[in-house]
Amino acid sequence: MAAVAAKHDELKSLGVQVLSASTDSRFIHKMWQEQELSKMVRGGVPFPMLSDAGGKIGAVYGVYDSAAGVDIRGRFIIDPDGVVRAMEVLTPEVGRNVSELIRQVKAFQHVVATGEVTPSGWQPGKPTLEPGPDLVGQVWAKWKTEMAFD
Amino acid sequence: MAKPKDGCVQAAAGPIAAAPAGGAKPAGESKPAGGETMTAQVGKPAPDFEASAFVDGGFRNVKLSDYHGQWVVLCFYPGDFTFV
Numbered sequence: 074m075a076a077v078a079a080k081h082d083e084l085k086s087l088g089v090q091v092l093s094a095s096t097d098s099r100f101i102h103k104m105w106q107e108q109e110l111s112k113m114v115r116g117g118v119p120f121p122m123l124s125d126a127g128g129k130i131g132a133v134y135g136v137y138d139s140a141a142g143v144d145i146r147g148r149f150i151i152d153p154d155g156v157v158r159a160m161e162v163l164t165p166e167v168g169r170n171v172s173e174l175i176r177q178v179k180a181f182q183h184v185v186a187t188g189e190v191t192p193s194g195w196q197p198g199k200p201t202l203e204p205g206p207d208l209v210g211q212v213w214a215k216w217k218t219e220m221a222f223d
Numbered sequence: 224m225a226k227p228k229d230g231c232v233q234a235a236a237g238p239i240a241a242a243p244a245g246g247a248k249p250a251g252e253s254k255p256a257g258g259e260t261m262t263a264q265v266g267k268p269a270p271d272f273e274a275s276a277f278v279d280g281g282f283r284n285v286k287l288s289d290y291h292g293q294w295v296v297l298c299f300y301p302g303d304f305t306f307v
Contacts, residue, residue, distance in 0.1 A: 074300060089294045092285065094274065097303045099233070102277035105303035121285050123274035125299070129237040130272045134263045136299045144299035151269045151295040155288070160265060165301040178294060 074122075075113040076171045081120065087178055091120040094131070096143050099124045136162055150177060152185065194221030229282050236273035239286075269297075 074093050077084075084091055097105075102122035111117035123130075125144055131137035136147035148169055150159040158181045163169065180191045189201035202208060202215060263270055269287060276285040287295070 074298065077296075077298060084296065087294065089296050090290045091296045091298065092287070092290075093298045093300065095300050095302050099275050099277045099282050101303045103282075106277065109304065121276045121278040123276045123285055124235075125237075125274055127237070130274060131299055133238045133270045133272070134297075134299065141301075143301045145301055147299040149263060149269065149295075149297040151287075151297060153292050153294060155268050155271075155291055157263050157265050157267060157269045160263065165305070169298075174296065178296070182294070 074118060075110055076168070077174075078110065078114040078118045078120070080171045080175060083175060084178070087175070087182065089178055092123055093118070093120060094123040094125045094144060096125050096128055096131070098126060134160075148174060150174075150181060152181065192216050192220065193218075233275040233282065233284070235275045235284050236286075239271040239273060239288075269295075 077091060077093070081091065095102075099122070102124065106117045106122070125131050125137075128137035128139065128142065128144060131144035131147075132139075134144075134147060134149065136144045138145050143165075145162065145165055146167075146169060147160065147162040149157055152158050159177050161169065176196060179197050180195055183189065183197070183201070184191060187201070188203075190204050191201050195201065199220065200216065202212065208215070271286065271288045273284055273286045276283060278285065287297070
């Protein structure tokens with residue numbers, strides 16, 4: 074969560090509201106903020122820290138591990154209409170990649186604003202594709218696999 | 224400003240069931256606590272919920288639908304004071 078907090082300014086500039094959630098109580102969130110997070114990130118975590126005690130919310134989002142009694146790592150991008158655009162769920166050992174989260178937010182915002190589609194590995198400023206009959210069978214001419222990685 | 228009071232227990236609604244679309248679902252299936260019938264899926268409305276929260280140094284309840292009209296990133300994680 075500290076990594077998300079460290080990139081919060083960029084997420085905020087994209088108009089993104091971050092919400093974090095675990096099965097801990099709001100009191101534990103306060104202590105974690107004061108005892109640890111505020112030492113990792115200046116000012117601490119700047120977004121609401123939600124308590125999903127009992128895991129009912131996590132269950133609805135498919136991230137509640139009932140055997141362990143915790144919500145595993147799951148990240149959801151929700152658009153301004155309240156529609157889930159992306160989800161990424163990891164077992165707890167591997168942390169998320171906040172840069173990839175930001176890339177996806179930018180890609181979804183671009184797609185919503187323009188109606189274009191973004192190919193694999195797209196970054197802002199790189200070519201997009203305009204879906205339509207003319208593009209069928211012609212993606213090879215417009216887009217090369219190397220473009221996914223540079 | 225008076226110091227906000229906070230009890231030990233704060234009720235929050237948890238998952239909030241959407242109104243059944245077109246009444247197609249039997250009434251029993253839309254109960255919020257079940258968790259089986261509402262599931263987050265890409266391209267579908269994010270299931271609404273209310274949770275108690277630590278916000279700006281204080282405590283209040285937060286609903287997902289409070290943020291309608293904004294992009295939201297919702298992050299679940301296994302627990303405070305964990306290592307990753």
